[in-house]
Amino acid sequence: MPGTCVIGLQWGDEAKGKLVDILTEEHEIVVRYAGGANAGHTVVSDGQTWKLSIIPSGILRDGVACVVTGGVVLDPAKVIDEMDGLESRGVRMHGKLQLSDRAHVVFPWHVVEDRLLDGSLSGGGAIGTTGRGIGPCYRDKVGRSLAIRLGDLYRPDFRAKVEHVVDFKNRLFANWPGAAPTPLDAAAIHAQYAAYAKRLEPHIADTTAFLLDAVEAGRRLLFEGAQGALLDIDHGTFPYVTSSNSSGVGVSSGAGVPGRWIDRVIGVVKAYSTRVGGGPLPTEQDNATGMHLRERGREYGTVTKRPRRCGWFDAVATRYTARLSGVDELAVMLLDVLGGFDELKICVAYDIDGRRTTQFPSQIADLEKAVPVYETLPGWREELDGVRAETGLPANARRYVDRIAELLGRPVSIVSVGPDRQQTIIRDRTAAARPWHSSQPANA
16 A cells, blocks of 8 residues: 555644655655645754745655645645745756645635634634635635636636626625725736736646556555644534644545555654644643743744644543544654653543543533643653664653553654754654663663
8 A cells, every 4th residue: 555644633733744754755746635825844954944834845855746636725826935935945846746726726805704704703712713714715615606726727717707706705895894804806816816827837737636546556655734633624623623624534535545545644743732823722831831842842833923832742632633543653743842841741631520531522612621630750851852763762751752652552653852854763663563661771
């Protein structure tokens, strides 16, 4: 079977981009199958930092095809900016990047709607979106009558489609409570997007056919998840979620590749918890501990630069998403950030209305009441950024990794101790089955 999938098991920002970049060495095609410009992946190599949003992280490797499928909502301006930035630094796009003609397109009216709608939750509160029009674009996709796909930009009736949508949206916005936004100009939007279409045309493809041909030919595919499984529209912390299936259940629908072609699913977790925007974070530390994690882990959004909320590792939430996503093995990222703590805590259960449970609640009202039940583990003082083998990890760091594996019921095959490609400890799949703590340190 030729498929590997990388899925974030928390609320996003788990350092999936670094892992995808490393795993690309073993694959021929990297596939982005969901989300939009609200995702942010950071890769560090040879002292250079690359920040990607829509284009798959595999673009940094020669000889690798990168595919953005129909499950993605695509902002052409953002894609072009990203392409220009990469090309200015010597990364070739031609012949490497394919964009699905089925991908739905983000337009200016989607950004306006995002601004108007965030904060309009039933009962009050705000979702805390990135404001990039992702949710409204998915809304139009499901509604169909106002949706425009990338392939439509090359059809004779494209202008008529834009005029139809602009007429509807202007009438909608004119009746919006409060100050109405400036009316949209259909002619200007058409001209702007026609120019985008011309620039992107060499990259437009039927990616579904391409990927089905690829798996049937035995080519090795790597599916790159966006956001995290706890933000899944159907199975996450609704309504504080994204607008796509960001857990493992969304891979096939977004990419158009049946699940039978995916034989390895890697669940990616930070060694602690973070979240951006609204919604409950049961283990959040709104105190000096949380500030320490934020600053030491550089916890600011790749796309938005917003500070992330930080807390202890939540094994209840991540065990749920590991099961939901069909995870075979785990990658524990940013373990180095935990250096310097005398004690570390892991949430092993919730107390909800006096009842202890290890099941992740399906309803947000219950999660908001969840009080974490912690298990305390000894910390370590050593810095880990120079460690390159598991035997170099302090015994307490290996105990911590082992406890995550035990609680989630999956082996840990990868540990990251810094942002660079080289700051990664990778076990083969046979070795990953045994505890990390069974490995003796170099000075034992």
